[in-house]
Amino acid sequence: MCSTANYVLPLRRTCEVFAAPGRLCGGVPMTNHFPGARTHGATQETQEIDVAWQELMAITELQEFEVPSQSSYETAQYQTMESMAPMGAYGVAQPHPVPPHACELGTAGAYEGCYSEEVPVCQRQDGGAEVMYGHAESELHQRMPPVLSHTQPSLMALREQMGISGTSQGHRRANACFSQGLNRHTLWTTHGHGSHVRSAEDLESDSGLSLGSSPPLASPDNPVVGAPGYRSVDMAMTYSDGEPDNMTEHSRRAHAHYSLDYQSHSHSYLYSGAHSYFSPQAALSHAQPNARNPQAVKEQGQVPVNNDMFNDAGVSSRGSSQSSFYTKPQGSISSPAPHSRDERRAIALKIPFPMDKIINLPVDDFNELLTQYTLTDTQLALVRDIRRRGKNKVAAQNCRKRKLESIIHLEGELNQLQTQREHLVQERLEFQRSLAFIKCRLTDLYAEVFTHLRDEDGQPYSINEYSLQQTPDGKIYLVPQTNMQKREQC
DNA sequence: ATGCATTGTCATCAT
DNA sequence: AGATGATGACAATGC
Numbered sequence: 001m002c003s004t005a006n007y008v009l010p011l012r013r014t015c016e017v018f019a020a021p022g023r024l025c026g027g028v029p030m031t032n033h034f035p036g037a038r039t040h041g042a043t044q045e046t047q048e049i050d051v052a053w054q055e056l057m058a059i060t061e062l063q064e065f066e067v068p069s070q071s072s073y074e075t076a077q078y079q080t081m082e083s084m085a086p087m088g089a090y091g092v093a094q095p096h097p098v099p100p101h102a103c104e105l106g107t108a109g110a111y112e113g114c115y116s117e118e119v120p121v122c123q124r125q126d127g128g129a130e131v132m133y134g135h136a137e138s139e140l141h142q143r144m145p146p147v148l149s150h151t152q153p154s155l156m157a158l159r160e161q162m163g164i165s166g167t168s169q170g171h172r173r174a175n176a177c178f179s180q181g182l183n184r185h186t187l188w189t190t191h192g193h194g195s196h197v198r199s200a201e202d203l204e205s206d207s208g209l210s211l212g213s214s215p216p217l218a219s220p221d222n223p224v225v226g227a228p229g230y231r232s233v234d235m236a237m238t239y240s241d242g243e244p245d246n247m248t249e250h251s252r253r254a255h256a257h258y259s260l261d262y263q264s265h266s267h268s269y270l271y272s273g274a275h276s277y278f279s280p281q282a283a284l285s286h287a288q289p290n291a292r293n294p295q296a297v298k299e300q301g302q303v304p305v306n307n308d309m310f311n312d313a314g315v316s317s318r319g320s321s322q323s324s325f326y327t328k329p330q331g332s333i334s335s336p337a338p339h340s341r342d343e344r345r346a347i348a349l350k351i352p353f354p355m356d357k358i359i360n361l362p363v364d365d366f367n368e369l370l371t372q373y374t375l376t377d378t379q380l381a382l383v384r385d386i387r388r389r390g391k392n393k394v395a396a397q398n399c400r401k402r403k404l405e406s407i408i409h410l411e412g413e414l415n416q417l418q419t420q421r422e423h424l425v426q427e428r429l430e431f432q433r434s435l436a437f438i439k440c441r442l443t444d445l446y447a448e449v450f451t452h453l454r455d456e457d458g459q460p461y462s463i464n465e466y467s468l469q470q471t472p473d474g475k476i477y478l479v480p481q482t483n484m485q486k487r488e489q490c
Numbered sequence: 491a492t493g494c495a496t497t498g499t500c501a502t503c504a505t
Numbered sequence: 506a507g508a509t510g511a512t513g514a515c516a517a518t519g520c
Contacts, residue, residue, distance in 0.1 A: 391509070
């Protein structure tokens with residue numbers, strides 16, 4: 001082993017301290033070779049400095065950590081060792097030999113200011129975040145009660161009876177129609193009784209047909225073709241809901257008659273009752289009385305008045321149109337389940353096939369179905385509107401379901417990311433502690449090396465005036481610090 | 491009386 | 506070009 005004690009370097013600007021064989025880390029036995037070094041032959045010192053160097057070199061990986069750019073010594077080829085032991089940069093390393101106790105870990109708080117708390121979660125491509133929607137579905141199903149349609153008395157019908165008409169919606173729609181040059185509301189008003197300007201038209205303002213696409217609908221008093229079993233009724237009303245307080249006694253009677261008559265025949269082509277008549281997703285949407293659907297239970301107990309199903313039934317335009325069958329307060333008789341607005345329209349226009357066929361048949365079958373009947377333009381328009389609305393209703397339900405699923409999914413993802421963030425913060429904290437400890441240790445070793453270095457006169461080198469620098473090829477040099485470096489230390 | 495949830499509907503865009 | 510799906514917005518309704 002070559003003498004390594006008291007390496008004395010010529011006080012040249014750059015003095016090669018020694019040429020480390022290979023890399024200076026990784027536990028390579030240090031056979032320090034100092035050209036021109038003067039041997040003092042102190043065995044114990046030799047061993048000490050060997051150990052010191054080995055320890056020092058063993059942690060040269062610290063260079064992988066942040067290396068504050070210290071102005072290189074003349075050329076950039078030197079990698080200053082000081083950079084491995086930053087002086088006070090973290091409040092731990094010190095320019096002078098540090099007593100062992102100085103290596104106690106600094107508190108995390110000492111470094112808090114040096115690191116951002118923010119951990120960009122996007123950096124983590126965690127596969128776990130890609131939870132498929134399907135996973136949430138079962139959960140959603142537990143959270144989401146089945147979509148049920150309701151059959152509720154129509155408050156709007158009551159309002160209508162009380163002479164309260166018009167809603168903002170109605171006006172809005174009416175204006176919209178007017179602006180398009182087609183006020184269907186006007187068009188739909190009765191033609192049998194000119195004076196019968198239905199206030200309910202406001203409420204039914206969106207009652208049906210596509211804007212500008214649907215001609216005035218025929219009403220039950222409007223002879224309609226192709227409705228077997230129907231009885232022509234001469235009454236004044238639109239095809240849709242009537243209004244009892246505006247109806248003449250004659251029309252009322254006729255209306256009632258018509259309704260009864262229709263009902264007596266409707267089952268000839270309707271599905272089994274109203275339940276299947278308008279039920280694009282009957283199994284899903286029909287109110288089933290049970291504990292989870294008290295409304296359905298309640299509605300089961302309702303006894304709608306069938307005789308007025310055309311004049312007072314559900315004049316609501318939106319929302320619960322399917323459940324907008326008005327229940328008269330006075331004694332009433334039982335009747336089939338309430339109809340939706342479109343059902344009533346279909347009934348009024350004597351559409352000769354059931355709602356679910358209108359809505360659910362594939363387009364080809366649907367068109368074929370249409371060819372089997374001779375329908376007026378009004379009927380055709382209504383059928384297409386019903387189909388459109390029915391499909392859109394289902395689409396809206398699906399859309400809302402997906403939205404809820406998405407929210408659930410995102411909530412889960414958020415929780416996951418928050419947990420992940422906490423984990424990363426903890427991890428960072430531990431790394432910071434570890435780094436502080438290692439830097440502290442490096443400072444100690446760095447200082448210890450200096451305590452063993454001697455110049456030609458046997459005097460120690462000042463750690464303030466010299467620094468150890470390592471070149472990329474692994475060689476370490478003892479170089480005098482520039483004034484600027486000294487100032488930086490201060 | 492008020493706020494919220496639900497639902498149907500319309501308008502609009504994309505496929 | 507028309508049918509259909511998706512979705513935001515709105516309004517009605519019930520709780």
